[in-house]
Amino acid sequence: PDGTGIGVGIAEAVNMLRESDAASRIVILLTDGQHNAESIRPLDAADLAKALRIRVYTIGVHERGRAPAD
Helix, strand or coil: CCCCCHHHHHHHHHHHHCCCCCCCCEEEEEECCCCCCCCCCHHHHHHHHHHCCCEEEEEECCCCCCCCCC
């Protein structure tokens, strides 16, 4: 089904970076802020990133005005 799994996106990116020996590891998340899929919760994925010392920077976009804050 259609939907956006923000947590899956973060978790996949973290998985790709987890064994990197780079001095700095970051994920840039471009999102409309709507997590509406049955998947990994965004906060759980963020906790995983934090545990692995991977920074997540988020850019919120919306068609008009401010993106809704859920």
